[in-house]
Amino acid sequence: MTLARRIIPCMDTDGKRVVKGVEFRGLRDAGDPAELAARYNHEGADELVVLDIAASRDHRPTFLETIRRVAAQLALPLTAGGGIRSVADARAVLRAGADKLTINTAAVHRPELLTEMAAEFGSQAVVLAIDARARPSVAGGWEVYVRGGHDAAGLDAVAWAQQGVAAGAGEILLTSIDRDGTRSGFDCALTRAVAAAVCVPVIASGGADTPAHFLEVFLTAAADAALAAGIFHDGSCSIQTVKRYLKEQGVPVRIEE
Amino acid sequence: MSIAILEYGAGNPASVERAFERLGAATRRAATPQDLEGARAIVLPGVGHFGALARGLAASGLDAAVRAALAQQVPFLGICLGLQALYESSLEAPGERGFGIFRGTVVPLPAGVKLPHMGWNQLRPLRGSRLLLGLSPEAYFYFAHSYAANASGSEAAACVYGAEFAAVVELGSIFGVQFHPEKSGAAGAQVLRNFLECLS
Numbered sequence: 233m234t235l236a237r238r239i240i241p242c243m244d245t246d247g248k249r250v251v252k253g254v255e256f257r258g259l260r261d262a263g264d265p266a267e268l269a270a271r272y273n274h275e276g277a278d279e280l281v282v283l284d285i286a287a288s289r290d291h292r293p294t295f296l297e298t299i300r301r302v303a304a305q306l307a308l309p310l311t312a313g314g315g316i317r318s319v320a321d322a323r324a325v326l327r328a329g330a331d332k333l334t335i336n337t338a339a340v341h342r343p344e345l346l347t348e349m350a351a352e353f354g355s356q357a358v359v360l361a362i363d364a365r366a367r368p369s370v371a372g373g374w375e376v377y378v379r380g381g382h383d384a385a386g387l388d389a390v391a392w393a394q395q396g397v398a399a400g401a402g403e404i405l406l407t408s409i410d411r412d413g414t415r416s417g418f419d420c421a422l423t424r425a426v427a428a429a430v431c432v433p434v435i436a437s438g439g440a441d442t443p444a445h446f447l448e449v450f451l452t453a454a455a456d457a458a459l460a461a462g463i464f465h466d467g468s469c470s471i472q473t474v475k476r477y478l479k480e481q482g483v484p485v486r487i488e489e
Numbered sequence: 490m491s492i493a494i495l496e497y498g499a500g501n502p503a504s505v506e507r508a509f510e511r512l513g514a515a516t517r518r519a520a521t522p523q524d525l526e527g528a529r530a531i532v533l534p535g536v537g538h539f540g541a542l543a544r545g546l547a548a549s550g551l552d553a554a555v556r557a558a559l560a561q562q563v564p565f566l567g568i569c570l571g572l573q574a575l576y577e578s579s580l581e582a583p584g585e586r587g588f589g590i591f592r593g594t595v596v597p598l599p600a601g602v603k604l605p606h607m608g609w610n611q612l613r614p615l616r617g618s619r620l621l622l623g624l625s626p627e628a629y630f631y632f633a634h635s636y637a638a639n640a641s642g643s644e645a646a647a648c649v650y651g652a653e654f655a656a657v658v659e660l661g662s663i664f665g666v667q668f669h670p671e672k673s674g675a676a677g678a679q680v681l682r683n684f685l686e687c688l689s
Contacts, residue, residue, distance in 0.1 A: 486629035
């Protein structure tokens with residue numbers, strides 16, 4: 233009896249459509265979020281993440297509608313984020329059908345937001361999303377970036393993860409900007425450093441291409457979950473393929489008969 | 490006759506609603522005692538804080554109405570915090586009262602494991618469970634919680650995470666599950682189907 237390692241498809245959206253870029257740039261259309269969600273619900277996803285990477289104020293209702301459409305397809309947990317700046321924003325996202333929310337830029341600007349959200353919704357609903365890039369100049373080796381990977385926040389990623397958990401985050405969604413979209417494998421050093429520093433689950437993200445990449449991040453970096461987008465969207469590697477491989481290798485995963 | 494899904498201000502009844510609807514069972518949301526009248530069953534989909542739940546139910550008058558329904562053996566399913574509410578109290582909110590169907594106090598999961606207990610885990614069936622009928626012992630269910638009722642040996646199934654805790658409790662027509670059947674894929678749907686079977 234062991235907690236299964238989770239495989240999580242992520243849908244980056246422009247609010248309405250799924251988009252995919254490389255290193256957070258060069259976006260192209262990758263389908264309808266509700267259609268993809270229905271597919272992942274059947275293919276054995278353990279959870280789904282849907283993000284609004286445009287996150288502009290004016291199209292908020294569009295993204296909430298997307299959350300509703302996605303949630304309607306799922307018998308799985310749903311995490312949603314992008315542009316959440318207040319408890320009221322968070323409440324709207326949860327009301328639309330998400331079980332958890334991710335906060336990134338707004339938490340860097342005001343860490344107390346994590347505390348307020350945990351008090352209101354429970355820390356199990358509060359996921360701190362950290363976008364990090366290797367920076368030898370930063371003490372721990374990785375620097376936090378905000379605004380969709382655009383701006384350096386001047387924070388050490390490992391220290392920020394610890395601070396975020398102390399403030400109320402119940403989970404860390406850790407994305408390596410260096411690896412995102414490159415299909416060169418997860419940043420295991422980054423994941424290991426953060427997973428060792430916090431007492432909450434860590435979701436590794438950025439760089440997945442093959443089942444072996446997932447095995448590596450679970451075995452060598454102590455990730456609790458691993459997230460991927462492109463390889464699942466375009467079908468180059470299915471969730472079932474990843475899970476069967478992990479099971480053969482002795483990693484506990486959920487496979488429904 | 491429909492299934493009344495309790496609404497107490499926190500949490501989101503929509504996913505539980507959809508899960509029952511997928512199985513062809515009609516539901517209604519219950520925010521007042523009147524909404525419980527004639528209900529075929531009551532479902533408490535708890536998310537969040539024990540104190541918020543207790544205060545929310547008390548403020549709307551649902552607390553007394555649910556206690557009366559439980560005393561009359563109206564079928565009941567508590568999910569996650571809804572299971573915890575079936576116990577006498579919780580250390581998450583000392584001073585607040587649970588429904589007291591099961592003896593004991595809900596306690597934090599022990600330190601030393603990552604908390605919350607979040608993700609898919611398996612169960613240890615302790616005795617013939619009606620909710621788990623037809624399910625493989627290998628089946629996984631989705632958990633998201635930091636508090637739990639310690640296993641006493643009398644529950645229908647336990648789960649081990651840091652400590653052994655009550656994962657499925659059953660007493661007559663009153664049921665509780667610490668996991669989220671509405672988010673547990675096909676295995677979770679089977680649990681809800683089994684609950685519906687108990688109503689007919």
